[in-house]
Amino acid sequence: MNSDKKVLVCQDMDVRDSAWYWDKFFQILMLVSGVSAIFLIISIFFFITKEGFSFFFEPFSFREFFLSSVWRPTSLSNPSYGILALVIGTASVTGFAMLLAVPFSLCAAIFISEFASGRVREVLKVLVELLAAIPSVVWGFIGLSIMNPLIIDLFDVPVGLGILNSGIILGLMAAPIMTTIAEDALKAVPDHYREAAEALGATKWQVTFRVVLPAAKNGLVAAILLGIGRGFGETMAVLMTSGHSINLPTSPFDSVRALTATIAAELGETAVGSDHYRALFTLGILLFLVTFVINLTADIVVKGNKRH
């Protein structure tokens, strides 16, 4: 008897008035919005594949595409689609940028998170955040108009556009982002780790190098990975500072051409559906897949950290 009454009350509580329907309506609306992020990433892959996929049947050849350094898509008699030089261009610029950005941004992150305090820390954090906000086309312009003459003067070379210029600019662009992520990783190390080490008599730098850095290792690796992803996908700055000539580089002053820059420079001149157009979309598929893998790896590395 008693339990019957309880059931009755429960049914009474669930009033299906307009508020109940609005609640359900918005719950579904929010779910749809949430799922739209998945839908968007799938549709990005779908549409670039839709435009570029047929390139894999004709005139794609695996050997030529990955092993030839001759990228001559506009030739009427003998077009060639070898991306080796473009891949090496992207890799050399990104590699050079990381050579600069990784030590700088890790040091900056350690300084901001472990050594600086109060006002200094706040000011540095704001400056790093503002640095990260400068648009890539402005970085490209800086490379073109300020770095270029500087490199020509300093190293006595005819042209200042190349791996060196592009690498420095890209390094300056990637560093603030890496600094922010690395600093977050250091901040995530619980304070009682530091307190325990300090109680044992360790100095600040001993705490930092023996305790905090090992504990934050995964987050730091993720920061570097995301920086590489950023450098790899950067378009405008690389287009404007790398010299943009197809080249297998032998010195840091050599001009190179990057994958992203090739798409940006050539897509405007191609006819929709032509071989050249489809080849550029195929480069897009490649870029998408590589950055996807980099982001996925960074995510897994961070998740591994959280399980500890």
Place this chain on the structure above:
Amino acid sequence: MFGSTQLNRRNHSVQKLVSILFGVVTCLLVVPVLTIMTVLVYKGGPNISFEFLFSAPTNGMTAGGIFPALLGTIWLVVVALIFSVPLGVATAVYLSEYASDTWLTRLINLAIINLAGVPSIVHALFGLGAFVIFAGFGTSILAASLTLGIMTLPVVIVATRESLQAVPPEFRMACWGMGATRWQTIRKVVLPNAMSGILTGVILEVSRTAGETAPIMFTGAAFFLPFLPQGILDQTMAMSLHLFVVSTQVPGVPETLPYSVALVLVSMVLIMNAASIVLRAYVRGQKKW
């Protein structure tokens, strides 16, 4: 008895050294950029006037002002916001208020990370394939803004989610205890308390959107147009692309003109960012919980 040993002293001096070294390296990161900003102001500043901001480029883009590009950037940003702010906020509300830790939530998070990580030129290819060609918008403000909106969606989502999660759970429980539905709680309690955080995210998104070049190159921005856009299906000029064009594509541009364009663009972006930083600091100071 408590006098320092030799080891103490050595440790102390190493600490000093490491601290100074790291400080110098951090400064090295910041100094070149401050130098560059100074050069931009020094070379581009004198040229900027009311007339420069509010007149059209003339003489084959080698003289005149930047008004069409400035107006075009505002068009692009506003249309992108109309699309992406509601979607981004709704996604964040779902993730923060409704979702539990399921495979679907993890998949959504992964998708957001990737939306932020996909190179801008790939977004451009997507915009061209999906909006310009497939949806039939042609090269237009609409197509360019949708591309920009999708690209900057993660900025709104992340900022909104953070500010929603900063609202204490007790607020929600109190509201549920009064018999409010989940949606009523979100609308009357959670969103008002998170509003300033959401606004910070929106301002950040404006600054990101205004600076992007690659995604709009093939979807709606033109090198030069003799007229101003009349609606969202027109093409437009934009500040970021204008900087690219005057610094690389047009011969005979006077040396200071690109500096001025760059200075205006950087100022727009940095002022927006500074505003969002100030707002965030203000909100933190105001919090009563």
